[in-house]
Amino acid sequence: MERNEECFCPACGEVTEHEVIAMGRNPLARCLECGSVHPFEGAREKKVFRVKAIVSVEGISRVCNVEMEEGEICRIGDRFVAECGDEYIGVEVTAIERGESRPHKAISNDITTLWTRKVEEVAVRISLHLGRTTTSLQIVVPGEEPFVVGETYKAGQRRIRVSRIKVRQGTMLRREGAKAKAREIRRIFAYPL
Secondary structure: OOOEEEEEEOOOOEEEEEEEEEOOOOOEEEEOOOOOEEEOOOOOOOOEEEEEEEEEEOOEEEEEEEEEEOOOEEEOOOEEEEEEOOEEEEEEEEEEEEOOEOOOEEEHHHOOEEEEEEOOEEEEEEEEEEOOEEEEEEEEEEOOOEEEOOOEEEEOOEEEEEEEEEEOOOOEEOOOOOEEEHHHEEEEEEEEO
16 A cells, blocks of 8 residues: 655655655655655654534534544634535534533544534645744635645745645645645645745
């Protein structure tokens, strides 16, 4: 089974996509940019799972799902992208159900249901690469706002250049000029300017 992972390539001098060729005590990866093989530290990826979300849209409620990472803290007012069949909707959390209780915040693993409402803005996650360091950012933008590979944007106080876009259907957009709407994006990979 082929597995790809983002890690630092000593030959390229930057974070690139790698094919994992050996796991275990001494994992090895092959850089998909330059082809060099080197040891790497496997990313300790958090498990991603779906949480049931009730989405209210103009008085009508739908049962949908929200993807959350294991151990992620969710608060009332947080924004997510809910998957409702083939449609993706930007939502804001209005209530959290944890068993019989309705706390103001909870750890994702304990959440039974999220009660949400449709909003026009969504939270977009960004992985900002600088050498061996990767920083996670999040920005809130209109769901219809397009992001384009190769373009520059402002994320908080930083200016970034988008190198890749991971969309919810699982595709990785790499070609310069490729674009996706904010509500369709799972994660943006970028470099600081």
